[in-house]
Amino acid sequence: MQGRVLIILAFIIILAAIVVVAVLPTLQQAPGPVRTDQTPGAQQQPAQNLPTPTPMSFVNIVIAVQELPRGFRIPANAVDLRAWPEESAPFNGITNLEDVIGKIARTRIFREQPILTTMITDDFTSLAEIGSDAAAIQPSGLIAVSLPINRLTSVSYAIQDGDRVDVILSMLFVDVDDVFQSITPNFITLFQFSEEGITTSGTLEGRPDSTSLGPAIISPSERQRPRLVTQRTVQDALVLHVGDFPLNGRLLGVPPTPTPVPDDDEDAGRDGTPVPSPTPALPTVVTLSVTPQDAVVLIWALEAKLPITLALRSASDTSRTTTQAVTLDYIMANFDINPPGKRQYAIEPALRSIRQLLQEEELSLTSGGN
Known part of the structure; x- marks a missing residue:
């Protein structure tokens, strides 16, 4: 029995050695190049070409290298040529220094500002035309x-x-009368014909109406609201x-008026009270x-x-x-x-208008009124 077990173990060891000898060289081989099979008839996609950026074009225009006040005759060292993107260059910009040197500034020109043809003139009489x-x-x-x-x-x-x-x-x-364009109600004058002619009665204000007491003239108690x-x-x-x-x-570029500094003697009144500054x-x-x-x-x-x-x-x-x-x-x-309902009681004294409480702040909608 013991001999049979030894034979089986020896057989297993020999079989394992054979497997190791057969498989190990295969695992140690370097992987070969990957080959991609192309479908017959397939076309190779060309490489995508990126668009070439368009170079920005520049133009030389005259700019001020220092601030030029209105009425100032422009010297040669106050201006220079500067490359400016052509797309954003002013249409009335100046490209020649000789067209600017010696001219008079019609308006205030700031440093690094492009000089335009409307900003310069040959004589002082044109300064009034700046507007x-x-x-x-x-x-x-x-x-x-x-x-x-x-x-x-x-x-x-x-x-x-x-x-x-x-x-x-x-x-x-x-409301107004559509013919007279006067505020209603209209004045009504009654008249009658007789052998002596037309007889008129007094003038009434209101509108004719029928009531339970008979025909009447309805007149307003106050002016139309x-x-x-x-x-x-x-x-x-x-x-x-x-x-x-x-x-x-x-309006532009004008320095503010400096506030005058009072003297020590003027800073206080006769009684020593500080003099208040003027209110703008x-x-x-x-x-x-x-x-x-x-x-x-x-x-x-x-x-x-x-x-x-x-x-x-x-x-x-x-x-x-x-x-x-x-x-x-x-x-x-x-x-x-x-709106509140009518009651058999009220507060006293009667409040006739809330506008009288805000009289100082009231916005008048008419130049006058009744």
Whole structure:
């Protein structure tokens, strides 16, 4: 029995040795080159050619290498030629230094600014033809219109040059006779024919009506009450300037007027109280850049003496949206306001008007009234 086991173990060892000798050389062989079989008739895809970038072309134009004030005769060391991308080069730029040297600056020219043909002249008499700074900064296609402002209509004087605003108008409507165009009711004069001619009675104000007591003239107890409506009209108007323009037309690049420094003796009054610094005057007018049609709308509102309020827009908002005109009906419906019912009691003294509480802040919609 023991001999049979030894024979089986020897057989297994010999068989394992044969397997190792046969398999090991195969595992140690280097992998051969991978061969890719191509389908007959298949075409080899050509390599994709990337587009060659078009080289940017430049043109030499004259620029200022120092700041040139208005009326300054330009010397040779104040200008130079500078390569400028042809696509963004100004159409009226100058390419020859000789065309600039010795000329007079018609307007202020800043350092590194391209010099244009409209910026220089040969003689001083042409300096008056430069026009105002307001016209120079006015966007093309827009025109300027000035409007009166106060603290309430200018967002508490927050509006500044370069802001964008919307224009809100308020109007009062009354009923008028379609022929006379006068506020109703009309005056009624009764007359009758007789042998002596036409006999007239006194003039009555009101409208003829039938009542349970018979025909009557219904007259109003007071003047017709106007109906108020408010709506946003002009949108996204550019604020060109707040306040009056300088009389010389120069608005840009003008250094601010220095505040005078008072002497030690003038700094205090006779009683030792410091003298307050003068308060700058508040602006009373604003100039807007609007389309020609919007300009006509604003002028019509001025001629009609309508109250005009400016609403300040966000610096990043240039959208235009539609708004609904606001009337008493709009307020009652959208804010769920119901008129109070009549009662057998009331408070005393009677409050006749809430406007009298805000008399100083009241916006007058008419130049006068009853």
